[in-house]
Amino acid sequence: MMRLKPLTTSLLFAACAALAATSCIKEEAPNAEADIESCTLAGDVLNRDPIIENDRITLILKKGTDLTALAPEFTLTPGATILPASGSTRDFTTPQSYEVTSEDGRWKKRYRVEATTSGMTTGTFRFENARMDSNGKYQIFYETDAAGAEILTWASGNPGFALTGAGDDCTDYPTYQSGTGYRNKCLALTTRRTGSFGTMMNMPIAAGNLFLGTFDVVNALKDPLTATRFGIPFEHVPSHLRGYYQYRSGETFYELDRSASDKLKPVPGRKDRFDIYAVFFESTDDRKHLDGTNALSEENPNILAVARIAPEKAVECDAWSPFEIDFVFREGKQPDPAKLAAGKYSLAIVFTSSFCGDRFEGAPGSTLRVDEVTLEYE
Template identity: 65%
Template sequence: MRLKNLLACLFLCTIAISCIKDEAPNSEADIETCTLPGNVLNRDAIIENEKITLIVKKETDITALAPQFTLTPGATITPASGSTLNFTTPQTYIVTSEDKKWQKSYRIEVTTSGLTTNRYHFENVRFFSDDTSDKKYQIFYETDQYGRENMTWASGNPGFALTGVTGDYTAYPTYQSDGGYNNKCLALTTRRTGSLGNLMNMPLASGNLFIGTFDVLNALTNALTATQFGAQFENIPTHLKGYYKYKAGETFYVVDKTIPEKLKPVPGKKDIFDIYAVLYESTESLPMLDGTNILDEATETVLAVARIDNAKETNEWTEFNLPFIFREGKTVDPVKLAAGKYNLTIVFASSIRGNYFEGAPGSTLLIDEVELGCEGE
């Protein structure tokens, strides 16, 4: 009996070893983590789909930095992890998958500050491309007076792409439109997410645009935490103003998991949009806020909020001007401000209940010529 057991174990081990040997090489080519030697980073690296931002302390010599990477298993990177480069201008890294069939390009930027612009025109977009499409969806970015990119907006478009959406970039919830208050504008439309969205109990996607990052790997398992709000901010905000148009979709729905389409109409209920901005402290235990806590009154790290309270449907460009209201007992610590310990986010959404997958398909919010006011300006 012992011999039979031994032979059985050897047989199973042989199968396991054979399976390991026959396992296909990994086809992923991603940077999972990025760090810098020494105590020079002011906060964790901001890793996006094709871009990494390293915010370093002001005294850091950025002419000689050696980023170190964790890659998806088996992948390689050029230049090699730990190579010393001059980051006075962005550097490009190429990640090659273990099976050598896929490559991904990352642009790595180093800065001593986070959010450096306070006027947003929505005139600049680039397309995200992959192996299935060379123009999948749009990514908004802002530029400085010299035309150089100095800020990239985040949206839920990468998550919506997982639903198998068909059509061009205008089929996504977040896109650029003509006929803005001045030239082009931001357009946000609440969309149905199709069969995959229904399967995941996420039947609707609100159009959104925000300062922060979107964790696409977490989008289908925990959509609220996939939206990581905020960028380092070193001023005291006073107001957020700009222009909007809004048209609600015909039928408002809530999630009903007991029916196949997962959407239950609510007769007489109208959809409405949301605009808000939040200043908060980035702490070691809670460096970023997300959809679960950004507007929660119990979130102790929040200092001030500016939020629209008179949103309405309108066919005309309508101005909004939202003051930042500090929460009771909250003030800005000048030492923490100078050290880059505060974050700020600005958020636009076509359905105010979109984070709960509620709203009206077709609800469309247009935004243009937004300005963030700060003390001392």
């Protein structure tokens, strides 16, 4: 034994030394990300928090703010740089672009930064315009003014669905444009299965949805109900929402069942139903926007009025059918003219192909088409 010990020890030592020499943790590489993490403006000019998305920032400013000379300041991913420099004074009467370069110099991201002092300026939604997202995977709907300038961008859950890898073509996504509208093109929403990754995340289906607001993809997995941030500033009092729709329910309605391998439990005989609703609400410091947890809640004190299609009217129909829904003001709720003028109110309009889609329930294949929507307001 005496002779073995030093040999075994030295062998072990040699092995460990060899491993240690080769498996040290290397020095940390410079950051590869190129994010704008926050944005501030000097003075009390913001009417809402800046909306920072992955490649886009929206600044909603108080009435009377001079758009021709704004100097937004940014904080970036540590080590990243931005051009033009943070704090540069620029004319924001048209959207401005900024380019962020990562600390390692290998990655660049271009942000479009736009500033506005008014709320939504259109009441007609034709769904004729859709552009591809920056990765060319899915469509983003937007509305234009008479001159063709983009004045409104719709949000959808498509960025979340993109992560499942389940869509090959943009028309495989839950929210897409269809060529067979009531008039020209239209909005199409289809409830989809999300494939193996979506199922793994206990999100086996995704309903098609389109809404005014932003989709917070960062928190889409963590907290899907709050990832749909409903509402954009609106300075009028809405009265009706009307338009045209077609609807066909998918074959089998499923409930979420976390214990099943495909996370779905079929509910025989149950039909899916679509939903169209609009909510007029006050944006306060503690509740700047609505989300899936509170948009229709009776207890939500911020809500002034809701317009929602009645369940008995949200039925299947293969021909284009008109819908007209009224905004019903809640008891004791009246718009305050001063707040209206100050841009404190917001409006959310939501379309979805499965009314329980936010809880991952519905019938895959359920398809809602919507076209020529008009919002009437005073």
